Amino acid sequence: MILSALLTSVGINLGLCFLYFTLYSILRKQPGNVVVYEPRWVAEENSQHRSFFNLERLLSSPGWVARAWKLSEEELLSISGLDAVVFIRIFIFSLKVFTFAGIIGVFILLPINFVGNQLSTDSSDLINKSLDSFSISNVDNGSNWLWIHFSAVYIFTAFVCYLLYAEYDYISSKRITCFYASKPQPHQFTVLVRGIPVSLGSSVTESVESFFTEYHSSTYLSHSVVRQTGKLQRLLWQETVIASLSYEFTNVVMISQSDADKWYRRLVKLKAKNLPHKRSGRDGFLGLFGRKVDLLDHYEKKLQDIEDNVRMEQSSVVEKEVPAAFVSFKSRYGAAAAVHIEQGVNPTEWVTEPAPEPNDVHWPFFSASFLKRWICKIIVFIACIVLTVLFLIPVVIVQGLTNLDQLETWFPFLSSLLSITFVSEVITGYLPSLILQLFQRIVPPIMMMLSSVQGHNALSQIQKSACFKFLLFTIWNVFFANVLSGSALYQVNVFLEPKEIPLVLAEAVPSQASFFIAYVVTSGWTSTASELFRLFPLISIFMKKKFAGKDDDDFEVPSVPYHGQIPKIALFGLLGVTYFFLAPLILPFLLVYYCLGYIVFCNQLLNVYAPKFETGGTFWPIVHGSMIFSLVLMHIIAIGIFGLKELPLASIFCVPLPFLTLLFHDYCQKRFLPIFKAYPAECLVKKDHDDQNDPSMPEFLDKLVTAYRDPALKPINYSGRSDGHDSLLQHAA
Amino acid sequence: MILSALLTSVGINLGLCFLYFTLYSILRKQPGNVVVYEPRWVAEENSQHRSFFNLERLLSSPGWVARAWKLSEEELLSISGLDAVVFIRIFIFSLKVFTFAGIIGVFILLPINFVGNQLSTDSSDLINKSLDSFSISNVDNGSNWLWIHFSAVYIFTAFVCYLLYAEYDYISSKRITCFYASKPQPHQFTVLVRGIPVSLGSSVTESVESFFTEYHSSTYLSHSVVRQTGKLQRLLWQETVIASLSYEFTNVVMISQSDADKWYRRLVKLKAKNLPHKRSGRDGFLGLFGRKVDLLDHYEKKLQDIEDNVRMEQSSVVEKEVPAAFVSFKSRYGAAAAVHIEQGVNPTEWVTEPAPEPNDVHWPFFSASFLKRWICKIIVFIACIVLTVLFLIPVVIVQGLTNLDQLETWFPFLSSLLSITFVSEVITGYLPSLILQLFQRIVPPIMMMLSSVQGHNALSQIQKSACFKFLLFTIWNVFFANVLSGSALYQVNVFLEPKEIPLVLAEAVPSQASFFIAYVVTSGWTSTASELFRLFPLISIFMKKKFAGKDDDDFEVPSVPYHGQIPKIALFGLLGVTYFFLAPLILPFLLVYYCLGYIVFCNQLLNVYAPKFETGGTFWPIVHGSMIFSLVLMHIIAIGIFGLKELPLASIFCVPLPFLTLLFHDYCQKRFLPIFKAYPAECLVKKDHDDQNDPSMPEFLDKLVTAYRDPALKPINYSGRSDGHDSLLQHAA
Secondary structure, three states, X not given: OEHHHHHHHHHHHHHHHHHHHHHHHHHOOOHHHHXXXXXXXXXXXXXXXXXXXXXXXXXXXXXXXXHHHHOOHHHHHHHHHHHHHHXXXXXXXXXXXXXXXXXXXXXXXXXHHHHOOOOOOOOOOHHHOEHHHHXXXXXXXXXXXXXXXXXXXXXXXXXXXXXXXXXXXXXXXXXXHHHHHOOOOHHHOEEEEEOOOOOOOOOHHHHHHHHHHHHOOOOEEEEEEEEOOHHHHHHHOHHHHHHHHHHHHHOOOOOOOOHHHHHHHHHHHHHHHOXXXXXXXXXXXXXXXXXXXXXXXXXXXXXXXXXXXXXXXXXXXOOOEEEEEEEXXXXXXXXXXXXXXXXXXXXXOOEEEEOOOHHHEOOOOOOOOHHHHHHHHHHHHHHHHHHHHHOHHHHHHHHHHHOHHHHHHHOHHXXXXXXXXXXXXXXXXXXXXXXXXXXXXXXXXXXXXXXXXXXXXXXXXXXXXXXXXXHHHHHHHHHHHHHOOOOHHHHHHHHOXXXXXXXHHHHHHHHOHHXXXXXXXXXXXXXXXXXXXXXXXHHHHHHHHHHHOOOOOOOOOOOOOHHHHHHHHHHHHHHHHHHOOOOXXXXXHHHHHHHHHHHHHHHHHHHOOOOOOOOOOOOHHHHHHHHHHHHHHHHHHHHHHHHHOOOHHHHHHHOHHHHHHHHHHHHHHHHHHHHHHOOOHHHHHHHHHHHHOOOOHHHHHHHHHHHOOOHHHOOOOOOOOOOHHHHHHHHHO | OEHHXXXXXXXXXXXXXXXXXXXXXXXXXXXXXXXXXXXXXXXXXXXOOOXXXXXXXXXXXXXXXXXXXXXOHHHHHHHHHHHHHHHHHHXXXXXXXXXXXXXXXXXXXXXXXXXXXXXXXXXXXXXXXXXXXXOHHHOOOOOOOHHHHHHHHHHHHHHHHHHHHXXXXXXXXXXXXXXXXXXXXXXXXXXXXXXXXXXXXXXXXXXXHHHHHHHOOOOEEEEEEEEOOHHHHHHHOHHXXXXXXXXXXHOOOOOOOOHHHHHHHHHHHHHHHOOHHHOEXXXXXXXXXXXXXXXXXXXXXXHHHHHHHHHHHHHHHOOOEEEEEEEEEOOHHHHHHXXXXXXXXXXXXXXXXXXXXXXXXXXXXXXXXXXXXXXXXXXXXXXXXXXXXXXXXXXXXXXXXXXXXXXXXXXHHHHHHHOOHHHHHHHHHOHHHHHHXXXXXXXXXXXXXXXXXXXXXXXXXXXXXXXXXXXXXXXXXXXXXXXXXXXXXXXXXXXXXXXXXXXHHHHHHHHOHXXXXXXXXXXXXXXXXXXXXXXXXXXXXXXXXXXXXXXXOOOOOOXXXXXXXXXXXXXXXXXXXXXXXXXXXXXXXXXXXXXXXXXXXHHXXXXXXXXXXXXXXXXXXXXXXXXXXXHHHHHHHHHHHHHHOOOHHHHHHHOHHHHHHHHHHHHHHHHHHHHHHXXXXXXXXXXXXHHHOOOOHHHHHHHHHHHOOOHHHOOOOOOOOOOHHHHHHHHHO
C-alpha cells in the first residue's frame, strides 16, 4: 500500500466520523430520539429534552463533548459503577502507553527507518512512497542503528510493565474501597449451591435445610431452591424471545419485562387516552399484518390468556425442583467460608460458588448437575475451535482484496473497474477491514450464547467468559490470520514448529503494517463513531414506533456490551505494541482512536448504557493478560527480526525479555489476582462488624429470603385491577 | 541384543537377588544387625532377637517372606499409616494392570509378533534370535494382524482407566475414613501464617494477636511465632550436620536428636557401666583420631560447653522473630476457614496454609517472606532444568556402552577384550543400567535439597515436591534420553517439532526394547533386593560400632524414602505401559519386579521404616498422573507406529484415544483431587461435633499452645541431674 491509498482511507473515515458526529449532535436533540440517545435519563424520568420544536434543535452543538470530557472518575463511579470506571481506564491506560510509544516511535524510530536504504523505492515522491519505507524493513541489514530499536524495545517493555503494575494496584485498591463503601447486598450474603444430592423420598428443600443447619448451624439463614421454569418462561416471554435475539444487534431490548407486563402497559395507556381512532389495529407481526381488531378487547383477551396459562403453570412448577439453591447466611464471612471450603465429601456434590446479584442471575439454561456442566464445557470448547476455523474463510477472502492482482485473476471482468485509481484505493484501503468488521459483529452474540450454554448462571459471568473467548478469537482471526495469510492449514503448521515462529512472524508481521494501519482507521475510528450514532437502535425504534404502535415507554436501557468492546480495544493495544518498533506510523492513528473512544464511551456511559450488574472491576485481569501477551509477542517478533536483519547479538539479548515479562506477569497474578477472585477475610469481617450496629440489618436479612426468586414465579394479577399504573409500578419495584 | 545376552543378564541378576535374599535371611538374625534390619522393633524395645548364639542363626529361613505376604491392609494402616498403605497399593495396582497386560501381551501379541517376517533374521536358532523378533517391528507392514494390536491398545486403556478410577475412589474414601478415625491432632487445628506485616514499634506477636483476635474472634485460640534459630541449631546439631548429609545415602540417621542429647546419653551409659577400660578414647572424628582422653571428663566437658552456649543463645533468640507464626484455632472448621479464605487485603501478606504435624516441621531454612519464596521457586526451577541437562552426560556415555561398535572406535585397545562373548554380553546387558542406577542414587537427595530451598516448611511437602521432581527427571533422563539417544540438542529439537513426535517416537521406542528389558532386570530386580539387604546402613553401622564406640542406642529409625522409590516404581509402570503392545516380552519381567517389590517393601515397612509424617495418602495423585502420562505416551507411539506400519486407518482411529484419556484424567482430578487437597466442611464439622462431647478436649487445646515450639528452643538441663535416663526419656517425650 502506498501513502496515497492510506490517505484516501483516512480521508473517507474522517469524513464518516465527522458525519456521524454531526448527525449525532443534531439527532440527539430530537425528542423522538431520546430513547435512543439518552435512555438512561428517560428511564429515570428526568429528561430535559421533551420540549417543543425550536430552531436550536437543528443546529449541531458539540456541548456533549465537553460534558463527556469533564466527566470525573468519582462521577462515573457513582452513576455506572466500578466496571464502567475500569472500562474507561482501559482507554486512559492505552493513551498513556501509546503517548510514550508515539514519542519514541515517531521522533526517534521513524526517522531512522526513513533514512534507511534497504528497500529500493522507485519514486522519490513522498506521496507515492510505499508505507514500508517507514517501517523497520527499510533499515539496512546489520546496521548499528538497529540498536536504537533494540533499546526502544527494552525501554518500552519496562515502561508498560510499570504502568501495568500501577494500574493493577490502583484498580485493586479501588475495588476494596468500593466494597467498603457498598451497602449490604443480597449477593454478599448468599451462595449458589449446585449438585445437591437428594435421598429417595425427600425433596431438595429438605436436603438443603438439613445439610446447612447441620454443618453451618451458626451462620445459616435461609435458602431458595431453583425450579424448572423453562415452560413458564416461554409463556411469559413469548414475544421477548425474538426481541432478545435481535438485542445483540440493536442494543435496545433486554429480556426482563414480561409479555404480560407489556400487554398490561399498553392496555392501561389505551384506556387512559381513550381515543377511538387509536383503538383499532392489526394483531399480526409488528402490528403490520393480520386481521383488524378492536385493540382494547384484543389486549384484554391476550392478557387474560397469559394470566390463566401462567397461573396454571406456576402452581405445577413448584414440584419441579432443580438440585440447585441459593443459600443465604447471616454474615458475609459465613457465606465466604461456605464458598471457599469444599462442602461435601464428594466434590461433585454441594458445589458452591458466590451468588450473583439477584438481577444478574441468568435463569434460562439453569444447569445444576456437575457432570452436565463438565460435558457442556467440553462441547463449548470444541464449538469455539470450530467457529474459529470456519471464520478463516471470510478472512481469506478479505486478504484476497488487499492483493488486487489475485482478485483480477479470480474475476477477470473486474479488471477495467479495478484499474481506476480511486476504486482500487477504496478496495485495498477500506473494503477489507469493513468486511472484517461486519463479520465480527456476529461473533460476540455467538460467544455469549456459547458461554451461557457452558453453565454460567450469571449474566456477568457469561459476559466475562464471552469477553475472553472473543478476545482469543479476535487475536487469532484478525491478527494471526491476516499476518500469516494463506491457507488455514499453513497457520496451524507454523505453531507446530515452535522454533520457526520468531522467523516466520518477523517476516510476515512488518509486511502487514499498512493493512493494520488501515484497519485502525476504519474499524477503530469509524466503528467508534458509529457506536455514538447507534444506527441500528435508531432504525429499530423508528420502525417499532411507526408500525407497531409502541411508544417510548416500551423500551429498556441497554447495558454496556463489555464482551464486544473490550476485546476490540485490546486488539488495538496488541497492534500498537507489536508495531511500535516495526512500523511506528501506526501510533498516531491509534492515539486518535483512543481519544475518540474515550470521549464517545464517556458520553455513552453517561447517557445510554446503564449497568445491569457490578463485578467490581474483574474485567481488568483480562486486559492485563492481553497486554502481557502483546508484549511477549513483540519480543518474539523482535528476536526474529534482529535475526533477519543480521544483528544476531541483539536477537540473543532479546531472549530474556519474554521470560522476564512472564515472570512479572506471574508476580502480578500472585500479588493482585486473588483480590479480584474474592474479598479477603479482613474486608468481610470489617463489613460484618459495621453491620452489627446498623439498625436496618434485621429487615435486610428478612428480605434475603425472597431476594432470589425466579421472576417467572412472581404472582401475576393484572386483569382484576381497576387502576393499573400505580399497582404496576409497585409490581415492577 | 540377542536372547542369550538377555538371559545372561537375567542369570546374573537372579543370582544377585538370591544372594541378597540368603544373606538377608541369615544376617537379620544376628543380634548385632538388629538395628539395621529391625530398627522399628528396637525403637519400641520389644525385639525378640537379642538372644544368645545358636545354630539356627546361621540357617537362612524364609519365614519373613510369609510374614510379609500375610500382612493385611488394616495391620499396615495401624502400624505405618495411610501413606504406607498407598505405597503398597501402588504395587498391587501395578500387579493388576500388568497381569492383565501380560495375559494379552504374552498369549496374543507375542505369537503374532513372532510369526511375522518383517525382520529378516539370520539365524533360525531361538537363542541367537534378536529380541526384536518378539516386538511389533517383526509384524509385516500393512498386515491386518496389526488390528489386534490396535484393539489391545483400546482394551488396555479402558481397563487401566477403570482401575485408576476405582483406585482413586478407594484411596479417597480411605482417606476420609482415616480422618474420621483420627484423634484430635495439633495440625488439624493449626494454620501456618507467613508474610506477617509488622508496623513500626510493634512485634510479630502483637501483630498476630491483634489481627486474629479482631478477624477471627470466635475461633482464635493461640499462636506461637517462629524465631530465627539458625545459630542455635548449629550449636545443638553440630555433629548431626555431617550425619544428615550422609543420611540420604545410608538411611540411618535423621536430624532430630540433638548433640547434647547424644553426649548425655553416652555419659549416662558410661557411668552406668563403670568399666575403666572403656573410659579412655580419642576425641577426634569417629573416635579414630585425636588425643587420648578420659572419656567421662571429656563427655562432661562437652556437655557443659554445649549447655552454656545454648542457654546464652536461647535467651537472645527470643528477640529474633521471623514474620511467621503457627496460629491455633478452637475448631478444625475455624482453622480451615482461615486457610481457605484470603486473609489480608494484600495477598502477599498473611499468607495461610495448613500447618504440618509438629514433628513434620522443617525448621532449618524457615522462609517467611512471600517475595523470597517466589524468587527461590524460580531459582529452583532453573536449577532443576540445569541438573536435568547436565545429567544427560552420563546417559550418553551409558548409551555408548549398548553400542559396542562405537565403544570400540572410541577405545580401540578394548577390541580384543570386547570380542569375548561373555564380556560383551555383560557390558551390553548389565553395565549400562548399573551405571545409570548408581548415578540415579545421587539425584533424590539433590531434589530433596532443592525442594527444601523452594520454601516448603514441612518434611512431607519437601518429600512430595522432591518426588514429583525426581519423577519428571527419571522419565526424561531414563526414558526419553535413552530412547532418543544422541546429543542432547537433538532431543530438545524433537520436542520443538510437535507433529514429528509420534513418528520419531515410533521409530525410536521399539528399538530400545531390549535395553529396557535389561533395565527392569538390573535396576528393578537387583535394586529391590539390595533395598532388603540394606548394604550401606549395614556397613555404616558396623563402622560406627567398631571405631566410634557408639552402640545400638545411638541410632534412629529411618523413614520411608517415598521421594526416591515412587518415581522408580512409576518409571517401571511407564515402561510397561509403553512397551505393552510394542514388545510384550518386557511384561513377565515387570511382573516379577512388582511381586518382589511388594514382598520386600511389606517387610521393610514392618521392620525397618517408621513413618515420620502422615499425609493421608496424598502421594497417590502423583502416581495417577504418571499413569495417565504413560497412557498418553503409549497412544502417541501407537499413532506413529501404525503410520509407520502402513496402516493409516488404525493410526487415525488412535487419535481420539489420548484426548479421551486426558478428559478422563480431568474428570478424575475434579472428582477426587479436592479431597486430597483439604478435608471438606462435612468431615471437619462432624469431627468438631464429636469433640464437643470429649472430656479431654480442654486439656488438648491447652497443649496446643506449646505444640509448635522450635525444638532448638526447648529448655536444656542435663548436667545438673543426678539420674539421667528417666528424665532424659521424659524430655524426649
